[in-house]
Amino acid sequence: MSQWGAFGMASDGANYRDILAHYYTGTSVDTRAATTVSVLLASGRASVRIGSAADFKVGSQTHVAGTPLVTVTSTGRIKVEGLSGTFASPLTFSPGGQPLTLGGTPYRGKLVVRVVSGHLWVVNRVGIEGYLKGVVPRESPASWPIEALKAQAVAARSYALTSSGKCSGYLCPDTRDQVYGGIIPPPNADAAVDATAHEVVVNAGSVAQTFFFSSSGGRTATPKDGFGPAATNLSYLQSVDDPSDLNASNPNRFWEQVYTAGGFGKQLGTATPKDAVVSRNGSGRADTVTLTTSGGSTALSGFTVRSRLGLRSTRFWVVVQGLTPSPARTACKKTVTLDVFVRGATGLALEQRPVTGSSWTAIPLTTVDATHYVATRRPCVSMNYRVRTRYASRPLLRHPVFPDIGMDLNAAGTALNGSVNPLLPGQTVSIQRQTPSGWTLVKSTTIRSDGTFRATFNVVAGDYRAKVVPPSSTGLVTGYSPVLHVVTG
16 A cells, blocks of 8 residues: 555545555455554663653552663663562563653553563563554654545554564564554544554455555555565555555655766666666566666666665666767857757757856757757857756756867968957967977967957967967857968978
8 A cells, every 4th residue: 555645545535445445456344353462662772761650560569650770680680770679581561540651752551671682672562453553643644634544544453463573573663564653642643543443454354464655656566576576476465556646745756866877877886877778567666777888788676776776666767868969069150969868758858058148948859769869059159058858957068169260371471360250359369389398379469350360470380279268258268270280491
């Protein structure tokens, strides 16, 4: 059962029996006699404080109200502050007129202290109906619709009766079994427990093992698909569509984690992937994720990917979004080709934003095949480009654009003439010549109003280039002309 799905169904008017029948295929609701359950509250402790606001029993002795320290002796016996002598393990604490507390938290029923390997364990022995009043408001918010809380109560009761106890034979007070918090005020969820007293989910006359979880992502899973190959599939635990789980109140209905290709491979322990393809099992969970890298293909199970990435479940989709400009930087008005690769996403758009601007605009895309797209641009300002889909606006890259500078030697061999696009009048042009120590300034000049420039000097044989540093307000980066090779003679 999906708890958020139960919330959604109850919000749409379904009653708790409808909810249980939806999630546990072919089952019905029946009753079972009251019983007592044991919950391991503490283990491996050197000491604990157990007490009550009223007098209470320790074994056969009466202890006055308070919270005495309970310790273990070197001989493995139990010492209770305020009482003479020591006690053999196990030792039962029984309430009087007020509930017992452990570390300040009140609990219904009795507390049994055991010595295990020289340390104290504390077990809560409590009637199942009282136990459920400590479970239901911890598993489902007490503010939820009453029919969702009733479904939670019946599912939790059924689970408690069929669990072998994952904490050394005792029920765990956490998600290993069910979250249990003792006496929880306010008692809003108690009505759901009382209204369904003794009711359980049954299949073929036996109490069903009613697994439940927070959110299904729109489809529930069989035990094997949800927990792994070691789990046992049961006839009433089928994968069913769960549209009610995707209600707008569910914060878990959609989540995402964004990685660079390198970061994704690092997290998974593989080389940097170029692509990732997910195959799915019958519950719509990721069965295998196949990564394509420069060294070939690597297949990882969905459970491995979930573990290494710290994902919430194996009901995930891998979306690959790639953007490659060619060339990596361009001169003003020269063509840049933008290659887009997208797998597993919808709502694709390629967008641009000048470095001097604040708004993103869409760029027309040409489809190459099911995953490849292309666009061409001729910018005259450095641009930001991004791939945007339903899932992410990544990758985001900056494409530098520099002035287009042309330069040549005049016929007399006494000057270098050139032009700059965009015009950039008044900006300095630095003429550089390559020397054994690097590029050296030999002449400076200024760009004219028409975008041309002239540098007159003694031009000797060698390699020359023109450098222009545009103002940052233009959105252009420093540009160089192609190298001009001068031969004299």
